[in-house]
Amino acid sequence: MDCLFCRIIAGEIPAKIIYQDEKVIALDDINPQAPCHKLIIPRNHIATLNDLSPIDHGLIGHMAQTAQKIAGELGIAEHGYRVVMNCNAGAGQTVFHIHLHLLGGRQMTWPPG
Numbered sequence: 001m002d003c004l005f006c007r008i009i010a011g012e013i014p015a016k017i018i019y020q021d022e023k024v025i026a027l028d029d030i031n032p033q034a035p036c037h038k039l040i041i042p043r044n045h046i047a048t049l050n051d052l053s054p055i056d057h058g059l060i061g062h063m064a065q066t067a068q069k070i071a072g073e074l075g076i077a078e079h080g081y082r083v084v085m086n087c088n089a090g091a092g093q094t095v096f097h098i099h100l101h102l103l104g105g106r107q108m109t110w111p112p113g
C-alpha cells in the first residue's frame with residue numbers, strides 16, 4: 001500500500017486524529033496553513049475528485065457535514081472557515097486520496113493562490 005492516507009487510516013503512520021466514524025477520519029494537517037487546518041479523509045481510497053462515482057455522492061455530503069461539525073466544535077464557524085478539495089496536480093493536489101481541507105482561525109483572502 002503506497003497511499004499515505006490509507007497508511008494513516010490503517011494505523012501504520014501516526015497522525016493526530018480528532019474525529020472518526022465509519023466513513024471518514026479527520027486529523028491535523030502536518031503543515032498547517034491556518035491556525036486551524038484539518039483534513040477530512042474518507043476511509044475508502046478514491047484518488048481524485050475525477051474518480052468519484054455516483055455511489056460516492058453521499059460521502060461528499062458526509063464530508064461536508066463533518067467539516068461543519070468540527071468547525072462548530074472548534075469555535076470557528078461564526079467567524080468563517082474555508083473547505084477546499086484540490087483535484088490533480090494543477091490544482092495543488094499532492095496526496096492522491098481525496099480529502100477536504102478545513103481552514104479557519106484567520107481572515108481568508110480571495111482568490112486563493
Ligand code: 5GP
Nearest residue numbers: 015027028029030031086092093094095096
Ligand atoms: P493536497 O496538497 O493533496 O491538497 O493536501 C495534502 C495535505 O496533506 C497537505 O496540506 C499536507 O500538509 C498534508 N500532509 C502531507 N503529509 C502528511 C502527513 O504525513 N500527515 C498529515 N497529517 N498531513 C500530511
Ligand code: ZN
Nearest residue numbers: 003006045097
Ligand atoms: Zn488511499
